[in-house]
Amino acid sequence: MSSQDIEKKNGFAPIVGLKYLFKKPHTVRYPKEDLEVFPISGNSPNYRGFHTNDLEKCIGCGNCARVCPTDAVTMVETTDLKPANKFAKTVRPVFDYGRCCFCAQCVDVCPTGSLQMSRDYIHTFHPSVSISVEEEPEIVSKDFIWRADSTHVGNPGYVRNEKNKFDKVINFERTAPKKTDPAKRKISFSKYVQIYSKEEAEKEASRCLGCGACVEACPNELHIPEYISAISKGDPEESLTWIYKRNPLPLICGEVCTHQCEEACVVGIQGEPLAIRWLKAFSASNVDDYLKISNFLPKSNGKKLAAIGGGPASLSFGYYARLLGYDVTIYEAEEKLGGAMMWGIPIYRLPKDEMMKDINAILSTRIEVKLNTKVGRDVKFEDLMRSYDAVFIGVGNSKPMTLRIKGEDLENVVQGLTFMHMVNDGTLKDLNGKKIVVVGGGNVAMDVARSSVRLGADVTIVYRRRIKDMPADPEEIEDASQEGVKIVEMGVPIEIYGEKHAKEFEYAVASLVPDPSGGRPRPVVDDKSPHVKISADYVVAAIGQTPSIDFIPVDIQQKIGFDGKSIPVDEYGRTKVKGLFCGGDASNARQDIISAIGSGMRAAKGVEVYLAKEEGNV
Amino acid sequence: MELTPLNESNDDYRYYELFIGPNHPGIEGNFSYILKMKGHTVAEATPDPGLLHRGFEKLMERRLWTQNLALIPRICVPEPDVNEVAYCMGIEHMAKIEVPKRAQYIRVIVLELARIASFLFGVSGLGGTTGHYTSAQWLIGDRDYILDLFEWLTGGRVYHIYQYPGGVKNDLPEGWLDKLSDFLDYMGKRLPEYDKFIFKNPIIQKRTVGLGYISADEAIENGLTGPNLRASGVIYDIRKAQPYLVYDELDFEIPKTGDGDAFSRILQRRLELGESIKILRQCIKQIPQGPYRTKVPNPFQFRVPKGSYYSKVESSRGEFGYYMVSDGDVKPYRVYVRGPSYSIGLYYATKALVGMRIEDVPVWIHTTDMCPPDFDR
Numbered sequence: 002m003s004s005q006d007i008e009k010k011n012g013f014a015p016i017v018g019l020k021y022l023f024k025k026p027h028t029v030r031y032p033k034e035d036l037e038v039f040p041i042s043g044n045s046p047n048y049r050g051f052h053t054n055d056l057e058k059c060i061g062c063g064n065c066a067r068v069c070p071t072d073a074v075t076m077v078e079t080t081d082l083k084p085a086n087k088f089a090k091t092v093r094p095v096f097d098y099g100r101c102c103f104c105a106q107c108v109d110v111c112p113t114g115s116l117q118m119s120r121d122y123i124h125t126f127h128p129s130v131s132i133s134v135e136e137e138p139e140i141v142s143k144d145f146i147w148r149a150d151s152t153h154v155g156n157p158g159y160v161r162n163e164k165n166k167f168d169k170v171i172n173f174e175r176t177a178p179k180k181t182d183p184a185k186r187k188i189s190f191s192k193y194v195q196i197y198s199k200e201e202a203e204k205e206a207s208r209c210l211g212c213g214a215c216v217e218a219c220p221n222e223l224h225i226p227e228y229i230s231a232i233s234k235g236d237p238e239e240s241l242t243w244i245y246k247r248n249p250l251p252l253i254c255g256e257v258c259t260h261q262c263e264e265a266c267v268v269g270i271q272g273e274p275l276a277i278r279w280l281k282a283f284s285a286s287n288v289d290d291y292l293k294i295s296n297f298l299p300k301s302n303g304k305k306l307a308a309i310g311g312g313p314a315s316l317s318f319g320y321y322a323r324l325l326g327y328d329v330t331i332y333e334a335e336e337k338l339g340g341a342m343m344w345g346i347p348i349y350r351l352p353k354d355e356m357m358k359d360i361n362a363i364l365s366t367r368i369e370v371k372l373n374t375k376v377g378r379d380v381k382f383e384d385l386m387r388s389y390d391a392v393f394i395g396v397g398n399s400k401p402m403t404l405r406i407k408g409e410d411l412e413n414v415v416q417g418l419t420f421m422h423m424v425n426d427g428t429l430k431d432l433n434g435k436k437i438v439v440v441g442g443g444n445v446a447m448d449v450a451r452s453s454v455r456l457g458a459d460v461t462i463v464y465r466r467r468i469k470d471m472p473a474d475p476e477e478i479e480d481a482s483q484e485g486v487k488i489v490e491m492g493v494p495i496e497i498y499g500e501k502h503a504k505e506f507e508y509a510v511a512s513l514v515p516d517p518s519g520g521r522p523r524p525v526v527d528d529k530s531p532h533v534k535i536s537a538d539y540v541v542a543a544i545g546q547t548p549s550i551d552f553i554p555v556d557i558q559q560k561i562g563f564d565g566k567s568i569p570v571d572e573y574g575r576t577k578v579k580g581l582f583c584g585g586d587a588s589n590a591r592q593d594i595i596s597a598i599g600s601g602m603r604a605a606k607g608v609e610v611y612l613a614k615e616e617g618n619v
Numbered sequence: 620m621e622l623t624p625l626n627e628s629n630d631d632y633r634y635y636e637l638f639i640g641p642n643h644p645g646i647e648g649n650f651s652y653i654l655k656m657k658g659h660t661v662a663e664a665t666p667d668p669g670l671l672h673r674g675f676e677k678l679m680e681r682r683l684w685t686q687n688l689a690l691i692p693r694i695c696v697p698e699p700d701v702n703e704v705a706y707c708m709g710i711e712h713m714a715k716i717e718v719p720k721r722a723q724y725i726r727v728i729v730l731e732l733a734r735i736a737s738f739l740f741g742v743s744g745l746g747g748t749t750g751h752y753t754s755a756q757w758l759i760g761d762r763d764y765i766l767d768l769f770e771w772l773t774g775g776r777v778y779h780i781y782q783y784p785g786g787v788k789n790d791l792p793e794g795w796l797d798k799l800s801d802f803l804d805y806m807g808k809r810l811p812e813y814d815k816f817i818f819k820n821p822i823i824q825k826r827t828v829g830l831g832y833i834s835a836d837e838a839i840e841n842g843l844t845g846p847n848l849r850a851s852g853v854i855y856d857i858r859k860a861q862p863y864l865v866y867d868e869l870d871f872e873i874p875k876t877g878d879g880d881a882f883s884r885i886l887q888r889r890l891e892l893g894e895s896i897k898i899l900r901q902c903i904k905q906i907p908q909g910p911y912r913t914k915v916p917n918p919f920q921f922r923v924p925k926g927s928y929y930s931k932v933e934s935s936r937g938e939f940g941y942y943m944v945s946d947g948d949v950k951p952y953r954v955y956v957r958g959p960s961y962s963i964g965l966y967y968a969t970k971a972l973v974g975m976r977i978e979d980v981p982v983w984i985h986t987t988d989m990c991p992p993d994f995d996r
Contacts, residue, residue, distance in 0.1 A: 006814075007814045007818045007819065007886060007889065007890075008818070008882075008886065009819060010819060010821050010824050011815070011819040011821075012821050014814075014815035014816065014819040014820065015815065015816050015819075015820050017812050017815045017816055018753055018757075018812075018816050021757075026760075027760030027761075027763060028760075036767060038764075038767045038768075038771065038798060039767075039770075039771055040794065044770070045767075045770040045771040045774060046771070046792065047771075047773075047774045047789065047792075048770065048774050048775075049774040049775050064919075067919070068683070068686065068918055068919070070682055070686040070687075070689045070690060071689075102689055102778075103775065104688070104689035104778075104780045105774065105780065106685070106686065106688075106689060106780075106918070109788075109918075110917065110918060110919075118774075158774065159774045170685075170783075170917055170918065171917050172914060172916070172917065206920065207916030207917070207920040207921075207922075208916070208917065208920070209917075209919070209920055210917055210919055210920075211919045211920070230919075230920065233916070233920045233922065234922065234947075234948075
């Protein structure tokens, strides 16, 4: 109909409406009838009604509460829940429908997919509306505040489609750092993982939800969301400032940290966790001068502290004690600082210049270092205790555990850390054509195996449980097998044969028996287990170490309660002897760099508390 | 004591004040005009906004870019989608995000459906002010069919919260386009009935023809946009003038009325409705397969690069604009909303209403299809 036709006035035209007197109405008589437009009658299939939450799948990360534009979500403590994983919190969301606007943004950012919306929407408030919260708090909270459980679970509405990647607001795919090809990297000791470029880092950082689940998993509780957010903003300096608050070795941790944080990352539940470690490496390597961002250095307060050992624990202790105004002296037995980081970690993972960048920044805060000074040999421990206000032990683990099998005393049967020391100081240069058996499944075993591959050897790792039980970083295991390291699962060492040198290595293939106390399954060798012999020019036992504190007089050793495995300390790193503190692998259950840094930092605070008490200031 | 003479020379006697709104059925939304009346005739009209007290623009500065998506549809209830699309288009322009073709088509579908829904809602209001209640019920009933489609597509009937920077939240559900096609067929049948029942109706014509004439010059000078401008004979439509989304790939015309009175304003809308149906039919045919969203960082890390942009969309009322300033953070630095009713409802009304009879005021308001939340945001 053209506009002229419409404009024509016609008194009879409206009669057309009369026929609707005899037609059915537009409306449906709910609840007797329902809308029939949708594939299922009632509301639409993805209606945004009341929430449902699978309380056992939910990990309490609180992202729903943080994204809620109306502040309708509160996280409350719950009891009797079977957590989804060991990092799950005990809080769960509760929805106040007096505030909720049903926008479904909480569902979009739920990293576990436990939070969904149902097609239910009827929200009758049966008592009189005039009732006040003070009069009937229970009724009000029952009707207006929803504890999202499985009540509406049979009527799902707005849910995130698992298969459809566009449906997800969270980015679940990791930006992997560039790695050198296995064939190329296995012939050289140069670093094979490239640090992120700016674009890669910003892309990866922008996946972070900022919930901080990682912070609780980190042994030293670094400000992870803050420094990732700074990277995403494009400001590595701000990022490093955040890192430095709790970690003075950012580049080292960026390269070789055990990244417990990534295990806790909520994005990792349905996708790949954020590469938190590589992001830290990005920040640290993009700031040339750490001192520019490091904290204001106070004047010396005249008190003197000694740290025994030059590893991460002592460095961290020294740095944070220096920030508190103390004069710190580090006693290192070797010719270089760094401890296990210097001698234990191969340079393809942690180049020494990168390591020295971190260490030099710490030393530039005017910390005194005495190299080639072994306490007990060059200096007496008692003298240290006498001449310093407090002493920190950060000696790490240097006494290797033994295999306790026949043939262990043969030549060419070496311990993992000794082997790595030989590789790092250059005494071991060529293993071309040699056959090497590595016993163990930790990161040291991987380092030994992969270093040997780079020296030209043919390497077999023998581990007594399954590959998935290995304590080593899964990424390390994968990279090692890419480089041609053979891994034997459930192999229990039996004997090493040879006259003077090791020649053959025998292991038995064990069967796994579940541990009744709930731990990891135990390998058991019985008469039926098949025995395998393989030839070996070197056998390297990388099955762990214990601290060696022979430099401490026996009476003090007894006083601090050393049990041969670790030194007991309290939360501030205090031992049972006044003025004696301890940190690092010698006292930590988790024997890694970040725990050592944490214990060093706590010990620095402990010293402050201790000295204040001594002076009667507290 | 001298008594005030009760005659024409006394202003207090000649004029009286009348509040039209906010609880007057003849006003749209939560808004009022304070009219100074002389007898039956308006002598002076003062708009009185501020009753909504919403402070949207300020609220937006305190929320994440994507959190605002739950807030902005509420600026305009009858046609919320223009807000979402304009806001997302602005973000996409500043952050240089490319929107997939399919998402652009879906946006056009949503916008045109919203235009139809808004027309139905607006003209039903006219039914209320002219005492033509049957038409109000017809149109509101038909609008519900659109809401059903929206509910299926987005999960909500009125506030869809469906647009997202980089595209739309979900893909079109299976069978949805068929239902849309059915609805268009239904509308095609209903339109001639509307014409007979409403537009040819002598009562409606008596009330609207010749009322509130706006000349083309006046319309331009006062910044009117949309059907109100086009009804005065100025053919300007952003969809044609500066095509956004995929409007340049679609074949449609801007209908011409041009009498400038109240009747031509509703007629203009009615004719544009026919074009909307034409656009929707083309979209159903042309919509390509493929992704419907470009991945953007999650809400907590979504930063829009430093800059500013004025993004505009042709809504059913005219140009709906969002001026957005970003300082590169996760929250907008400033968002300014420029609703199309701003010029006519708040500014031009003070001139247009003068000299009008009181019973014509609600009719005039409804034929301009103004929406007070546009200026009381």
